[in-house]
Amino acid sequence: MTSPAIRPAPPAADGSRPAHEHRRLRLWERRVRAAGLPRLWAGRCTALSDPSRRAAAIRHTAATFAALPKPYRFVLALLLRLFPVAVALTDPLAPLRGAPDQARLQRTADRLSTVPGCAELLKASSSLALYGALDGPTPQRSTTRRQGLG
Amino acid sequence: MTSTARTVRCDALVIGSGAGGSTAALELAGAGREVLVLEEGPLISQARIAQASPPENLRLLYRQGGLVPIHGAPTIPFGEARCVGGTTVVNGGLLWRPPDRLLEHWASTGVDGFRAHHLAPHLTEVERRLGVIDQSPGRGNGDSVLLTQAADRLGWHWAPARRAVRGCRHANRCVTGCPTGAKQSMLVSYLPAAEQLAAVVQPDTRVVRLEHDGTRVTAVHALRGGRRLRYLPRTVFLAAGPIGSALLLRRSAIGGRGPGRAIAFHVNFRTVARFSEPVRATEGTIFTAQLQEFADRGVRVMPANLTPGSLAAALAAHPAGTVDRMLAQLDRIAVYTTQVSVRTTARLSAVPGLGAVLRHRLTGGDRDLLRSAFRHTAELLLEAGSVELLPPAPTSLTTAAQATDFALHGRPETWDLISVHAMASCRMGPPAIGGVCDAQGRPHGFTNLRLCDASVLPGATGISPQETIMGFCRLMTARHLEDPTRY
Numbered sequence: 001m002t003s004p005a006i007r008p009a010p011p012a013a014d015g016s017r018p019a020h021e022h023r024r025l026r027l028w029e030r031r032v033r034a035a036g037l038p039r040l041w042a043g044r045c046t047a048l049s050d051p052s053r054r055a056a057a058i059r060h061t062a063a064t065f066a067a068l069p070k071p072y073r074f075v076l077a078l079l080l081r082l083f084p085v086a087v088a089l090t091d092p093l094a095p096l097r098g099a100p101d102q103a104r105l106q107r108t109a110d111r112l113s114t115v116p117g118c119a120e121l122l123k124a125s126s127s128l129a130l131y132g133a134l135d136g137p138t139p140q141r142s143t144t145r146r147q148g149l150g
Numbered sequence: 151m152t153s154t155a156r157t158v159r160c161d162a163l164v165i166g167s168g169a170g171g172s173t174a175a176l177e178l179a180g181a182g183r184e185v186l187v188l189e190e191g192p193l194i195s196q197a198r199i200a201q202a203s204p205p206e207n208l209r210l211l212y213r214q215g216g217l218v219p220i221h222g223a224p225t226i227p228f229g230e231a232r233c234v235g236g237t238t239v240v241n242g243g244l245l246w247r248p249p250d251r252l253l254e255h256w257a258s259t260g261v262d263g264f265r266a267h268h269l270a271p272h273l274t275e276v277e278r279r280l281g282v283i284d285q286s287p288g289r290g291n292g293d294s295v296l297l298t299q300a301a302d303r304l305g306w307h308w309a310p311a312r313r314a315v316r317g318c319r320h321a322n323r324c325v326t327g328c329p330t331g332a333k334q335s336m337l338v339s340y341l342p343a344a345e346q347l348a349a350v351v352q353p354d355t356r357v358v359r360l361e362h363d364g365t366r367v368t369a370v371h372a373l374r375g376g377r378r379l380r381y382l383p384r385t386v387f388l389a390a391g392p393i394g395s396a397l398l399l400r401r402s403a404i405g406g407r408g409p410g411r412a413i414a415f416h417v418n419f420r421t422v423a424r425f426s427e428p429v430r431a432t433e434g435t436i437f438t439a440q441l442q443e444f445a446d447r448g449v450r451v452m453p454a455n456l457t458p459g460s461l462a463a464a465l466a467a468h469p470a471g472t473v474d475r476m477l478a479q480l481d482r483i484a485v486y487t488t489q490v491s492v493r494t495t496a497r498l499s500a501v502p503g504l505g506a507v508l509r510h511r512l513t514g515g516d517r518d519l520l521r522s523a524f525r526h527t528a529e530l531l532l533e534a535g536s537v538e539l540l541p542p543a544p545t546s547l548t549t550a551a552q553a554t555d556f557a558l559h560g561r562p563e564t565w566d567l568i569s570v571h572a573m574a575s576c577r578m579g580p581p582a583i584g585g586v587c588d589a590q591g592r593p594h595g596f597t598n599l600r601l602c603d604a605s606v607l608p609g610a611t612g613i614s615p616q617e618t619i620m621g622f623c624r625l626m627t628a629r630h631l632e633d634p635t636r637y
Contacts, residue, residue: 044473047474
């Protein structure tokens, strides 16, 4: 009665990533960058100032967001679009002050942590980013020793 | 998606390959049944787990990268795996026997046949097959040693960790997949054994609906790579996990509104402890000792895997500068998990496009229990020599008075809580008291559908539930094989 055994097809995780998944990942990486989150993450942890760690942080955060169910992705995409507005409202004189220093980034992040929606986005993305950056593959141009992580 | 479904006839169809499904698959295959196991998630080989980084494994192995929310105050992320081997691939490999008193309590609620003497031979066999041992500390388990020393000084009871491992090499990556294969997850133990007995495991196959006539499942509808599949099994063993099984019953209109109406779960919070001397917690296995002094109240304390990323992620909501300060002293840091068996339950709603939406509402009693659990945790860690505690809220505590104040006035509805144990979503028991299944795991009125995972447990275990799940499933499967017409 039983059909011949169906052996598993090689899963995508073990092989190459399908093109549409690759495109979706790139799209989410762009959204995360455009929202300005990476600068704020760096305000939480100086190790994320390192470009390779920052790239790992963006990759992990974007890949996790991209794998969420569609309704959650829709809400996240909306929040990411609105996030720069919240940042601007939190620090309206930022354009006059030039490049933000660490202390200003930290203050901005602390203020955003009290704004509903932004707080959740900042907290969830910071957790993902820190995990992705610090436990991800060792960056080629590591600053581990400088950051006191070794 | 094609318009016509391919039809597959089969004997025993097991849906899910975690602790429950794998146990059923092996027992059925060992008895000569022809077994087909359908797993929604991918097959991630042991080699691939070893090769990938922890963040990659988090995305590969966990459902939604570990971001399944239980909505409420606070929203609690629920971590469960979605891969061949299920959550056993990403848990701590802890196998605790269900306490006799718990089994007696369950029996008193109308679920008989699962007392200690019924389960004992099955638990013994599970432990033998998985090589369960008292885990000894490695070079980096100073966090566990400190816990035991402090507990001894306080006169508190602790127990060595009972783990399913063969030659643990303390790789410190238990919860993102053991890279050495020492942890005896279903991926490296039960499933290969079942395959040797001709069972077939088919990953990437998501069951979407059970077709039935009110007493028998007549067909199982699934999707695989966009293709529709229709299985015609003699018997269905549903082991899609506490959320997945309840969701599938809801979608299939089985059990009315019972499945997922009251899901028991444990919540965990983490306390970061800084010591004045090196602890080297990054070089050890998950933990080798657990505080059980308050187990009767549903509270257990144990160390957690520590990595730079997990530490930083746990502190993401703390004031700026905290992460850098803690990372700079990583060798003196240990993270402790406090597991609390809350009285409230989560409720599942089946929402198109989202799947299962979970909600909880912590009661006042639960909040008191969480505060009390933190007070015990802080007392233990300060006794262990911790010079600073970072609780599950953005503050820092350096004295016993501060810790007591936090425990008294903390607001658990704002704490960082997580959950990795859910159960009893389709609990056994008479319908009059909310039971969905009979003592054989069959939804009331059904004959060829059996639930065999955490969903059928009559309530919260208070302990890591893997051994309880496996014991229940092995016993239920054995009874079915002895007398299929009765059981």
